[in-house]
Amino acid sequence: MTDLTREKYIGELENIRFSPDFEDKTIELVNSLGKPYKTGGKMKAILAAAAVLILSCVTAFAMPGFLTARQVAERLNMTELGALLESDRSVKAEKSIDAGEYLITLHSAVSADELVNIEGADTLSEREYFVISLMKKDGSALDNTKDIIRFTPLVDGFNVNDVNVCTLGTSMHIIEENGILYYLAATDSLKPYRGKKIYMAAFDGMMPFGKIITKENGEFDYAENYEGIRAIFELPEIF
Amino acid sequence: MGERRKQILKLSRVQPDIEALVRNHSRDMLRAAYTVLHNTDDAEDVVQNVFLKVVQKKPSFNDDGHSKAWLLRATLNEAKNMLKKRAKSENIADIPDGTAGFDDTYSEVLEAVMSIPGDYREVIFLYYYEGYSVKEIAGIIQKPVSTVTTLLSRARAKLKIKLEGEI
Numbered sequence: 001m002t003d004l005t006r007e008k009y010i011g012e013l014e015n016i017r018f019s020p021d022f023e024d025k026t027i028e029l030v031n032s033l034g035k036p037y038k039t040g041g042k043m044k045a046i047l048a049a050a051a052v053l054i055l056s057c058v059t060a061f062a063m064p065g066f067l068t069a070r071q072v073a074e075r076l077n078m079t080e081l082g083a084l085l086e087s088d089r090s091v092k093a094e095k096s097i098d099a100g101e102y103l104i105t106l107h108s109a110v111s112a113d114e115l116v117n118i119e120g121a122d123t124l125s126e127r128e129y130f131v132i133s134l135m136k137k138d139g140s141a142l143d144n145t146k147d148i149i150r151f152t153p154l155v156d157g158f159n160v161n162d163v164n165v166c167t168l169g170t171s172m173h174i175i176e177e178n179g180i181l182y183y184l185a186a187t188d189s190l191k192p193y194r195g196k197k198i199y200m201a202a203f204d205g206m207m208p209f210g211k212i213i214t215k216e217n218g219e220f221d222y223a224e225n226y227e228g229i230r231a232i233f234e235l236p237e238i239f
Numbered sequence: 240m241g242e243r244r245k246q247i248l249k250l251s252r253v254q255p256d257i258e259a260l261v262r263n264h265s266r267d268m269l270r271a272a273y274t275v276l277h278n279t280d281d282a283e284d285v286v287q288n289v290f291l292k293v294v295q296k297k298p299s300f301n302d303d304g305h306s307k308a309w310l311l312r313a314t315l316n317e318a319k320n321m322l323k324k325r326a327k328s329e330n331i332a333d334i335p336d337g338t339a340g341f342d343d344t345y346s347e348v349l350e351a352v353m354s355i356p357g358d359y360r361e362v363i364f365l366y367y368y369e370g371y372s373v374k375e376i377a378g379i380i381q382k383p384v385s386t387v388t389t390l391l392s393r394a395r396a397k398l399k400i401k402l403e404g405e406i
Contacts, residue, residue, distance in 0.1 A: 005348055005402065008348040009348040009367055009368065013270050013368055015346065016270065023261050026261050026265060026286070029290070029291070030294050076297075161374070162374055162378070165305070166305050167377075171298035171309075172298070
């Protein structure tokens, strides 16, 4: 399009008349459900830089007082997903990464392709689920409203700016129990990437991701000047 | 953790930021839905459905750009679903006729855009109205970058013919 034509197109699209009170009516509608919620959340700058830490370590993770993946889903009113996370179809990863003063654990993962009535698995096509927890190693409590880090899926062979938490339509539900934060991540189907290594990387900071996570020598790593939390899980094969 | 802490968390999770999402993004979402449906009433229904899904699904967004991309993708999907259902039940093809909701001014370019197939309209909207890059569009509509490039190229060619060389 020429600049002139583009301007015309934008102007003509702007000219379309919708209901003048559409926003008010929509807000009234969603509030009438009684389920207003808080989106996202301000993120606390959690850590000063520690040594680069990308661990594919496996740490036994069986402590009393922790929620199971099923319990996490159930706390979020996703009972069917909870049962699935506990079923034989799920992968019980239970991998922990020591990330400075934090311990991040990937508990369980499952592909929910075949479920049609599962909460959240609708036309928005969120099909792969991962349960991750974040805790302080010194036992002090984390605050769901402040100590929030983020996670992004990464796929081997794809630039981090092209395949990430945004492009994969990842939603993240977070709950807190006994000072531990539990994340239930839901992504679009990862089946198109079958056969490639898929990762889940923790980060704090602002996008673009390319300034946080880089890929040098064929492996994902954090940028040298990035000073946030560092932990990258290689995800289990779940298909 | 005592009950007091739980109460604080519970209270903190019910702050209705949904209002900010509606105020910030419904305008773009309506136009995205209209691009697919060519009908203002249906576009409004679609956008409200998307916000109801937001309430139901409680997604977390990293920032405003993330929420906008998520909402636009959800809107386009929802609009296409509505189109499919309508075509199935009414046995009609693609977009409905009519220009309800237009201003009195002649909408030459928009009419040309609305006359090309839906996949082309979608990328034209995201590229020229929203200003997304080809890579970003690929992420939003979940198609490879090469496909988006092809769609954009073919859409431009079709528009060029329709607008007699103006594009």
